[in-house]
Amino acid sequence: MNKNFEQEAPLVDIQHLKQYFNININAFQRRPLKAVDDVSFSIRRGETLGLVGESGCGKTTVGRTILHLYKPTAGEVIFDGRPIKTNADIKYLRKKATMVFQDPYSSLNPRMTVSDIIGEPLDIHKTYQNRAERQERILELMNRVGLNSEHAARYAHEFSGGQRQRIGIARALALNPEFVVCDEPVSALDVSIQAQVINMFLELQQELGLTYLFIAHDILVVRHISNRIAVMYLGKMVELADSKEIYERPLHPYTRSLMSAVPQPDPKIARSSKRIVLSGDIPSPLNAPSGCPFRTRCAYAKECCAESVPEFQEVEPGHFVACHRIKEL
Amino acid sequence: MKQQPLLQVTDLHTSFFTPAGEVKAVNGVSFNLDRGKVLGIVGESGSGKSVTAYSIMQILAPTGKIVSGSIQLDGQELVNAGEAVMKTVRGNKISIIFQDPMTSLNPTYTIGHQLVEAIMLHTDRDKQQAQERALEMLRLVNVNEPEKRLKQYPYEFSGGMRQRVMIAMALACEPDILIADEPTTALDVTIQAQILELMKSLQEELGMAIIMITHDLGVVAQMCDEVIVMYAGSICEQGTANEIFYNPRHEYTKGLMRSIPTADTAGSKLQPITGTPIDLLCMPKGCPFAPRCNNAMKICLEHPCERMLLNPDHMSACWMNVKEAVVNGEIELEEKKKGGRKKNEQKL
Numbered sequence: 001m002n003k004n005f006e007q008e009a010p011l012v013d014i015q016h017l018k019q020y021f022n023i024n025i026n027a028f029q030r031r032p033l034k035a036v037d038d039v040s041f042s043i044r045r046g047e048t049l050g051l052v053g054e055s056g057c058g059k060t061t062v063g064r065t066i067l068h069l070y071k072p073t074a075g076e077v078i079f080d081g082r083p084i085k086t087n088a089d090i091k092y093l094r095k096k097a098t099m100v101f102q103d104p105y106s107s108l109n110p111r112m113t114v115s116d117i118i119g120e121p122l123d124i125h126k127t128y129q130n131r132a133e134r135q136e137r138i139l140e141l142m143n144r145v146g147l148n149s150e151h152a153a154r155y156a157h158e159f160s161g162g163q164r165q166r167i168g169i170a171r172a173l174a175l176n177p178e179f180v181v182c183d184e185p186v187s188a189l190d191v192s193i194q195a196q197v198i199n200m201f202l203e204l205q206q207e208l209g210l211t212y213l214f215i216a217h218d219i220l221v222v223r224h225i226s227n228r229i230a231v232m233y234l235g236k237m238v239e240l241a242d243s244k245e246i247y248e249r250p251l252h253p254y255t256r257s258l259m260s261a262v263p264q265p266d267p268k269i270a271r272s273s274k275r276i277v278l279s280g281d282i283p284s285p286l287n288a289p290s291g292c293p294f295r296t297r298c299a300y301a302k303e304c305c306a307e308s309v310p311e312f313q314e315v316e317p318g319h320f321v322a323c324h325r326i327k328e329l
Numbered sequence: 330m331k332q333q334p335l336l337q338v339t340d341l342h343t344s345f346f347t348p349a350g351e352v353k354a355v356n357g358v359s360f361n362l363d364r365g366k367v368l369g370i371v372g373e374s375g376s377g378k379s380v381t382a383y384s385i386m387q388i389l390a391p392t393g394k395i396v397s398g399s400i401q402l403d404g405q406e407l408v409n410a411g412e413a414v415m416k417t418v419r420g421n422k423i424s425i426i427f428q429d430p431m432t433s434l435n436p437t438y439t440i441g442h443q444l445v446e447a448i449m450l451h452t453d454r455d456k457q458q459a460q461e462r463a464l465e466m467l468r469l470v471n472v473n474e475p476e477k478r479l480k481q482y483p484y485e486f487s488g489g490m491r492q493r494v495m496i497a498m499a500l501a502c503e504p505d506i507l508i509a510d511e512p513t514t515a516l517d518v519t520i521q522a523q524i525l526e527l528m529k530s531l532q533e534e535l536g537m538a539i540i541m542i543t544h545d546l547g548v549v550a551q552m553c554d555e556v557i558v559m560y561a562g563s564i565c566e567q568g569t570a571n572e573i574f575y576n577p578r579h580e581y582t583k584g585l586m587r588s589i590p591t592a593d594t595a596g597s598k599l600q601p602i603t604g605t606p607i608d609l610l611c612m613p614k615g616c617p618f619a620p621r622c623n624n625a626m627k628i629c630l631e632h633p634c635e636r637m638l639l640n641p642d643h644m645s646a647c648w649m650n651v652k653e654a655v656v657n658g659e660i661e662l663e664e665k666k667k668g669g670r671k672k673n674e675q676k677l
Contacts, residue, residue: 054517160605190373191544195588195601202598217518220547224590224599244595261522263547265589267570270551277526278519281487 009081010042011211012066012097012179017075019058019065023286033285035061037235038075040312043179048205048212050226050243052219052258054282058235059215060102063181066213067097080178095125098172102184104164108156114167115152118142121174141170145200162193169200179211186221198225219262223247228318231255234285234293237312241319251321253329254294292324300325333404334361335505335538336385336423341398343377343384352609354380354393356562362506367532367539369553369570371546371585373606377562378542382508385540386425387415403505420451424499428511430491434483440494441479444501451502466497470527489520493527500531507532508540513548525552546589550574558582561607561617564636568643578645580625581618616648624649 017039020032036058043049053059065072068090077084077093084093098121101107108117115138128134139149145166156164165185172180182201186194198221204210216222222229223243230240231254239252250256257276264270278297283289292310295301304324312322323329343355355377362368370378383389385400387407400407402422407415427433435443444463448454454462460479467475470493483491492512499507509528513521529552532539541552549556549570556573558566558581566579577583584602604621607613613620619629628648636646637654 054519162605190606191546191585191588192373192602193605195590195599196603198590199598199601219518220590223592224595247592257519261518263521263525263545263551265546265550265574265586265591267550267574270547275522275526277522279523281489281520282517 008045011045011047011080012043012213013076013078014042014062014066015040015076015078017062017065017077018073019061019070020073025286031286034235034288035285036065039232039235039237040075041230041237041240043211043213045178045211046205046209047228048214048226050222050229051213051215051232052217052222052229053232054217054258056234056282056285057232058285059232060183062232063099063183063213063215067099067181068093069099095175096177097179097181098175098177099181099183100165100168100172100185103188104161104168105188107168108164110156113153113155114142114147114159117156117167118170118174121171125175127175137174141173144173144204145170160193161189162197165189165197166200169197169204173204173208176208177210179213181213181215183215184217185214187216187218194221201225219247219259220265231258234282234288236293236309236322237320238294238323239319239321240312245319251315251319251326251329252294252323253298253300292322300329332363335364335403336362337399337401338381338385339399339401341381341384341400342396343380343389343393344396345390345393347392350610353612354562354609355384358398358559358562358564360557360564360567362538362540364505364538365532365536366555367541367553369541369543369549369556370559371543371549371556372559373544375561375606375609376559378559379510380562381559382425382510382540382542386419386423386508388419388425420447420499420504421502422504423506423508424502424504425508425510426492426495426499426512428514430488430495430515431483433495434491436483439480439482440486444479444494444498447498448501462501463497466501467494469500469531470494470497472497487520488516489523492516492520492524496524496527496531500535500537503535504537506538506540508542510542511544512541514543514545521548528552546574546585558585561609561612563617563633564644564646565618566643566645566647567636568645572640572643576643578639578643578650579618579647580622580649582645584621616646 017036019036020034022030023033025031039062051059051062064070066077068084079093079097084090118138118141119134122128122134122137128137138152142149142152147166186197189197214222214225226243229243229246231238233254239246239255246255247259250259257278260276280297283296289296291306291308295305310322310324312320314320315326339359341355341358345352345354358381370381372378384395395408398408402418441463445456445459448459448462463479464475467478472478472490472493513524516524543549553570556568556570557564560581566573566582573582577586587600588602590599602621607617615630616633619625626648634646634648636644637650638644639650639653
């Protein structure tokens, strides 16, 4: 499925990306919270890369740092062959790469009408000659995401969750982006509405040739929409592979337990399948364990896991894992 | 037949009286719960699943009121029984855990204080005994170092740990029924697996019945013996988990099953339910799901469908099943609906 992607240069290339936030421990001390710690991956043109992980693992921060909503602490984002460094680069990036946010209730300004929300990116980047052109583009976008053009003058609170998410998607599409970061775009929606929005993402990708970074914690949804899936744990990437491969044959111990913990909507499978239940909680990223971040909950951890951080290496073609003991497992 | 069910809910109607009008949040819900069983209630937001649970506990918001119907716990009628009776029921016989473990604990008291308070309120243990019981409960729900944990405040606990404390509190008085209102929705998958495993093992150990309210069909498949599917305040389908998952007989349930991504659907399009959820303030005349149903017939828009028994393990309120129900000799509708039914049969 991914064969045809491989010859081309990646659209988005992330190299050794780090994002540390300085957190006040007390009135005098500050310590860096390593939200994203040395993450490298690339996304091919027209591909959907799913990014999964538990809350606090840094998946949202990766998405935001790629778009330079946060200034990266270290590392490089290369978009379409152009390293993003200066403000001019950032402005170029933001035109080509946009974002759909998780919460359709708080990501839309309640004081703006739908047409102003969708039109704002057009205003900022001055992509129109006159008012009529702007209005035409707004209506075209509303049409595209299945919103009734009569609703252009309404405010966000008049819409249901699913419709608000469509407004957010229309806003993200306003500048004809090539790359869209979707940050948990369906997790606030009901199952029946969720399926409508997922279908729309797939349709838009086909029609407009979009590339997605699809961040979510619902593994069934991510597997449905993604070509490849990356798994994060405590700011580090632990596994990256083709979505079918990673779901059926996860290699990293964390991915294994994550995949087995997914509740299957099928009573026979759900009752018969063996679940690898992890003990304990995710450690705080402020006191991340030394070496492999997962070692405190890992059933296979040995001394070597505490000593050094495992390298993120390709163990099979296209299948990357960061684990010291991968050969023995 | 069977022994008397532990909890018997019959034709429950609960409404909220708002300035905009009466919102019929629960509209004629009936079900039985046997001892030691796990009943799942699934539905989308606004389908009335939580209000059903709150009606059983009678902890509705001030604008909400049980309009009619009966709730019998072990033969004792709870509707209109009065606050004094309900105080002996809540916590002792029926306990509830809520969705958000972050907000259901009081941030200004220690975990120990809150556990001891709950235990002393519901039993005649003194403080010393209550503290011992609190320790025992924390051990039961696998909290490490319970002695130390008792002296800590909720902010020192993670989400999964707080939910464990909530479960400990709910089970402290050994209730017959535990109502779990979206107990794992706010938790991560690996933590969710821990909590579900814990609930299942405690349920087997203590022999209590659980009402599991959730929107996640995966959780239902894993946990529940019986399933109720709710839409717009009424039950559209009810049956054993196997029947509901492998043989759904209501168009809404079928739509829900098609909406979930599975291994077979990867990369292809899902078949979502069209339209948006119903506005409870203006309910349609007929079947509440008819406006979104692809197979809606004339009768669906005119008359709501009563629940029909398809086999001993399965009930569905969908006109599509009317033929089978007639064959089963189950259907005995009122005179006025007969015309509609005949028309419907011809169509089938």
